[in-house]
Amino acid sequence: EAAVTQSPRNKVAVTGGKVTLSCNQTNNHNNMYWYRQDTGHGLRLIHYSYGAGSTEKGDIPDGYKASRPSQENFSLILELATPSQTSVYFCASGDWGDQDTQYFGPGTRLLVL
Amino acid sequence: GEQVEQLPSILRVQEGSSASINCTYENSASNYFPWYKQEPGENPKLIIDIRSNMERKQTQGLIVLLDKKAKRFSLHITDTQPGDSAMYFCAASSGGSNAKLTFGKGTKLSVKS
Numbered sequence: 431e432a433a434v435t436q437s438p439r440n441k442v443a444v445t446g447g448k449v450t451l452s453c454n455q456t457n458n459h460n461n462m463y464w465y466r467q468d469t470g471h472g473l474r475l476i477h478y479s480y481g482a483g484s485t486e487k488g489d490i491p492d493g494y495k496a497s498r499p500s501q502e503n504f505s506l507i508l509e510l511a512t513p514s515q516t517s518v519y520f521c522a523s524g525d526w527g528d529q530d531t532q533y534f535g536p537g538t539r540l541l542v543l
Numbered sequence: 544g545e546q547v548e549q550l551p552s553i554l555r556v557q558e559g560s561s562a563s564i565n566c567t568y569e570n571s572a573s574n575y576f577p578w579y580k581q582e583p584g585e586n587p588k589l590i591i592d593i594r595s596n597m598e599r600k601q602t603q604g605l606i607v608l609l610d611k612k613a614k615r616f617s618l619h620i621t622d623t624q625p626g627d628s629a630m631y632f633c634a635a636s637s638g639g640s641n642a643k644l645t646f647g648k649g650t651k652l653s654v655k656s
Contacts, residue, residue, distance in 0.1 A: 463643070472549075472632060472648040473587065488643070489544065520586060526642055531577065534586040 433457060434535035436521050442541045449508040451538050453521030461524050462504040463532065464488070464496060466517040473520065479504055511542045545570045547635050549647025558656045562620040566633035566647050569614065573635040576609060576616045577644070581630040591618070623654045 434455045443449045455462065463478040475488030477496035485496040493515060495507040504523075508515055518539050524532040546569045556562045566576075574595035579587035593600045593607045593616065600607045606619040616635075620627055630651050634644040 470648065473646040475643060475645075478643055489645075531589050531592070532644060534588070536586050 434521055434523050434533055436519075436535040436538050438538060439536065440539045442543065443508075443511045444543055445512060447511050449511050449515075449540065449542075451506040451508075451519055451521075451540070453504045453506075453523075453535055454502050455504075455521075455523040455533075455535075456502065457523065457533075458501060459523040459525050459533075460501075461526065461532075462498065463522040463524075464494075464504070464506045465520045465522065466490070466515075467520060467537075468517050476506065476519075513542045516540060516542045545573060545635055545637070545645040547633060547645050547647040549633050549650060551650060552648065553651050553653075555653045555655065556623055558624060558654055559622055562623050562627070562652055562654070564618045564631055564633065564650045564652075565615065566617065566635075567613075567615050568635040568645075570635070570637060571611075571614065572637045573614075575636045575642070576607070577634050577636075578605075578607065578618050579632045579634065579646075581632065581649075583629075587632060620652075623652075625654050625656050628652055628654045 437452045460481050464476045465473045474490050476494050479498040497505045520537050521535040522532040549566045577592035580590045581587040591605045609616045630649045632649045633647045636642045636644045
């Protein structure tokens with residue numbers, strides 16, 4: 431199974447502060463994704479990337495930026511964190527083709543006070 | 544974009560019985576339909592998927608049915624066990640290199656022994 435890691439695993443931030451969530455995958459997948467998971471909403475796509483240097487807006491991009499500096503790394507950036515961004519964030523990677531499978535990281539639990 | 548509706552949101556069954564979860568989608572171009580299982584505190588894990596060139600797929604006590612005309616697909620868990628208790632998410636994608644998954648809001652399955 432694909433190896434996707436996330437850091438930090440838990441984060442407490444203050445309102446208005448900057449938060450960076452990091453994701454690393456070691457399987458040379460082209461595509462990477464950031465989701466947030468909230469009760470009653472399932473998994474919602476924030477940003478995604480097709481490769482190094484590319485970022486695309488997902489379904490709920492407002493308040494978030496993304497950066498893909500390399501094939502392996504994909505970051506989610508909250509420039510001015512708000513309490514409404516308190517959530518569990520999952521990174522995923524995958525390649526479209528015969529498999530089309532997305533592999534999820536362990537998640538980051540973010541609390542914005 | 545795609546919209547995926549998933550029902551029921553909560554499902555309680557007796558051990559040994561079957562459990563069924565239903566999803567509908569809107570985009571007739573969607574051609575890939577994965578199902579993910581998520582246990583408490585864990586990340587979502589792919590358990591089975593089906594593509595639009597199939598109507599039925601079965602693996603290890605799981606059956607997925609796809610009705611393209613009705614834009615409906617379903618997961619059936621036969622002979623449920625307590626270990627099947629978890630959140631289940633369906634998703635849909637139009638496939639291809641630029642595709643992305645749209646998830647349903649999830650079903651919380653509880654299997655009582």
